Amino acid sequence: MAERQTALVVCPGRGTYGKAELGYLKRLHSDKSELIANFDALRAEGGQPTLSELDGAERFSPALHTRGDIASPLIFAAAYADFLAIDREQFDIAAVTGNSMGWYTTLACAGAASAENGFRIVDAMGEYSQSGEPGGQVLLTLVDEDWNEIADLRAQILALLATIDARPAHALHPSIDLGGMLVVAGNEAGLEAVLKEASPTPARDPLRLVNHGPFHTPLMQGSSIRALALPAEWLHAPTIPMIDGRGHIWRPFVSPRETLRRYTFGTQILEPYDFTRAIQVAVKEYAPNRIILLGPGDTLGGAIAQALIAIQWRGLGSKADFQAMQAADPVLLAMGREDQRALATG
Structure with missing residues (x-):
């Protein structure tokens, strides 16, 4: 038997379940009917589809x-079912790690929450964000067509954010550092201003993200307060190392539950x-x-x-x-690509 390869698993965030992903669970995870049924039961308990x-x-x-x-x-x-589908005889x-909402999936994949409690967390946070704070996110590109960051562009954008945020009735903050992109979040006045005033780049013009809230900013205070009331016992130290949205490593057996809870439902929600x-x-x-990116999408x-x-x-x-x-x-x-999925699942 060939020696196992090591893999970093990456959990996707919002915006990855689109038209092409409709039917993802049915097509790719018919063998996980019990898992999906458990999730369905949790949704049904709350009167949700x-x-x-x-x-x-x-x-x-x-x-x-x-x-x-x-x-x-x-x-x-979809992501958690993909995680279970990784060939463990081939990959250690x-x-x-994960992006934004992917942190909650990271908790379940890394063993810091059970599958059911991880689902409860993400379900609750999805509900809080949908019914909570007004505002949204805009995606700004920092790189050229070769995927190298354009000199001084990041500093210019951050200066523009500060200028807009200082205006009366405007709120605008950095939200997610996303490779060659920067996601900013704010209220409607702040978002309208940055869409008008941000300079276009060779790769992509500023883009308003559909149905996204002002994630990872102080505007999410209400969601954080509600999240901190969730049961503390849903979280515990991971069994696999996990890397959070600061680059901090949470290691097995030595990650205190209360510290993890405060990060997950406080810091992670309110800070970039x-x-x-x-x-x-x-x-x-x-x-x-290898780096294995879980689906849906790529x-x-x-x-x-x-x-x-x-x-x-x-x-x-x-x-x-x-x-x-x-x-x-x-x-x-x-794993959202058929050709590469086969390499991860064996």
Whole structure:
């Protein structure tokens, strides 16, 4: 038997369950009917549409399927089921990380929460975000077409955010550092201002994210207060190392429950999430042979590649370098892609 490879597992955030992913659970995880049934039962207890109903809908509805209380549990269930499908005879999971909402999936994959309690957490947070604070997110690109960061652009954007945030009735904050992109969040006045005033870049114009709240900013205070009332016993030390949105490593057996609870339901909700740093810390600390991106979707792949290019991991210096590496011997395996999924599941 070949020696097992080490793998870093990455859990996706919001925005990854789209039209192409409709039916993901039914198509790819019919063997996990008991797991999905348990999640369905938890949804039914709260009078919510079940995952089976939502995933099995005749057509994708942007107005419905992108809602926080709908998208979040669908993404969690798909990602966690993908995690269970990884071939453990081929891969030894060295660590787990995730982007934004993916932190809650990370908790379950890394053993810091049971599958059911992880689902309860993400279901609750999806509901809080959908019914809670007004506002949203805008995606700004920091890199050129070669996926290298444009000199001084980050400083210019941060200065613009501070200027807009200082205006009366405006709120605007950094939200997520996402590889070669920066997600900013604020109230409607702040978002309108940044969409008008941010400079376009060669890669992409500023983009308003549909049905996203002002995540990872002080505007989420109400959601944090509600989350801190969730049962503390839902969380405990992980069994697999996990890297959070600061690049901090939570290690097995030595991660206090209360500290993890305060981070998950306080710091993580109210302060910027640095996914770039999480990826960079993970590959430096654990030197994985492969990076496995859980589904649904594969849109996070570019951000992962850009985070790696920024530190010249394995000599990567550009988008072309990354594409060449993937063509020769793919390091990043996106389970939302049929060809790469087969490499992760055996």
